[in-house]
Amino acid sequence: MQEQPISPTYQKLIERLAQSANLSVDVLVEHWKSATAKKTGFRDHLLKVGLVSERIYQAAVSDIIRLPFTEQLSHLQPTYQNAFTRAVPIRIAKKYLFYPSEFDDEKLVFAVINPWPSTIYEETARALNRSSYSLVVSLERVLLDVINQGYDRNANTAEEAAEVLEDEADLNYLDHFSSDETEDLLDAEDEEPIKKLMNSILVQSVRDQSSDIHIDPSPKDTIVRNRVDGVLHKITTVPKVGHIPLVNRVKVMAGLDISTKNKPQDGRTMIIHAGRKIDIRVSTIPTIHGEQAVLRLLNQSEGLIPLKDLGMTEEIANQVELLVHQPHGIILVTGPTGSGKTTTLYSALNRINADEKNVVTIEDPVEYRISNYGQMQVNEKVGVTFAKGLRAMLRQDPDVIMIGEMRDTETAQIAIQASLTGHLVLSTIHTNEAAATVIRLIDMGIEPYLVTSTVTAVLAQRLVRKICSHCKVSVPASREELLELGFSHQLLETGFSGELWKGEGCTHCLQTGYHGRIGVFELLMMNDEIRKVVNRSTDASSVRRVAVAMGMKGMGSDVCQKVLQGQTTIEEMLRVVFTESENQ
Secondary structure (H helix, E strand, O other): OOOOOOOHHHHHHHHHHHHHHOOOHHHHHHHHHHHHHOOOOHHHHHHHHOOOOHHHHHHHHHHHOOOOEOOOOOOOOHHHHHHHHHHOOHHHHHHHOEEEEEEOOOOEEEEEOOOOOOHHHHHHHHHOOOOOOEEEEOOHHHHHHHHHHHHHHOOOOHHHHHOOOOOHHHHOOOOOOOOOOOOEHHHOOOOOHHHHHHHHHHHHHHHOOOOEEEEEEOOOEEEEEEEEOOEEEEEEEEEHHHHHHHHHHHHHHHOOOOOOOOOOEEEEEEEEEOOEEEEEEEEEEEEOOEEEEEEEEEEOOOOOOOHHHHOOOHHHHHHHHHHOOOOOEEEEEEOOOOOOHHHHHHHHHOOOOOOOOOEEEEEOOOOOOOOOOEEEEOEHHHOEOHHHHHHHHHHHOOOEEEEOOOOOHHHHHHHHHHHHOOOEEEEEEOOOOHHHHHHHHHHOOOOHHHHHHHEEEEEEEEEEEEEOOOOEEEEEOOHHHHHHOOOOHHHHHHHOOOEEEEEOOOHHHOOOOEEEEEEEEEEEEOOHHHHHHHHHOOOHHHHHHHHHHOOOOOHHHHHHHHHHOOOOOHHHHHHHHOOOOOOO
């Protein structure tokens, strides 16, 4: 079979690449022949084998055809952005990897990966009523970012999508659904109103960085809300006729039985939004007004957060760092549901060198997928409980074990035994404060001497909303008022300037004055004095008094310091953390 000759353009490109990457022309020619034989693009082949970087390749392309090369693309004005996103579906923009770098009444410039063939650019220019256009060369990641952001900004809100569900005639097609949800939500072009509504709810919730979506039926309609920074916000109201189709849509996505409406169901699905994978846990329950659905969003694309970025003081972060490097013992993280306990555990685990130690986890569900951890998911339907999974893990020669939650006595007993036999165990447990956690284990049936000999530390935490940096303003505050609220004299002497801060409300924070959350912590370190108290008493307040006397700073003290630093507000302190019994 006769070899395909290299075109003059590719010959120039090969010579330019050889010069830029310090490679032999002959080597690049062999790779060109290999790509041609496999019917693979030359660029894709070189990047796959790692012979050149994308930047070197794209710069070489721009050089030989004399087009500008750019690594930065600015956002378009809304009018022109909307014109492009209406004319070109996102799947076409992603397939050919092009987007306007400049677009106004006088100019149309496409940023591209591959300048040829030019047919798609000519067709797009005609669709935009332009007689001419020009090109600049860019990078794939730069183009994907600007494409995702551009189409995300142009996506309909859930309120707009819900407006079409006004009559039953719009819902007649709902007998059939597609369960394929692996395409990017921004790619969706479904004309079916209920699918558009569900996609819009998901897009808006991901965009708002929501943790949960609630679909709640009432006698007259259905209210859809999402939880942002721990607080529920109404997204839209769906007409009563749309409730069953909307819940059925959720069920199909999660692989649940749409014919079963009188018992709870649990499932999961995965969506892609702007290139990010979002795992979704779905729970439905029957209520007197219809089925209620809750979707928990777990963003798999978010990385692990360093300990100090969680809101820990430097002192607590350093202590946790030392704790996770001990050879054995139990470290417990406590707090209410949704207080960030699992995130803290993974941030701590991330300080362990997983190449030298065997780290295994058992969770329900696995919230962070880490490639070099052995991660097991609880599945009670097939008999995989925390206790049974933990027993199996002990036969895997683990060094570090992370248990998603100590829910029962059996799990706690196995964790105690694992610690006694030389394993480091990290877990969560539900109590209100660090001191009560030790007593809770005793209440679960664990002997006090086993608790005191294995538990090395308890970290209690809550999440408070942070003041929005875009609308943050100062407000006057009196020293007397703060003393009445429980601020210590010592703290006010060193950290009070006569004013506090709040957010006025803006588009960045959904008019709430808050954006994002930060942790407040207290760390109880087990020592001889606390062991003595635990062995002779089951009173949490006694344990707490000794811990404070030994230097533990309570969550009240931590949140007061964050209020004075302008990170959060008194209202958040009172809502989330502060209680009359708080002893600072």
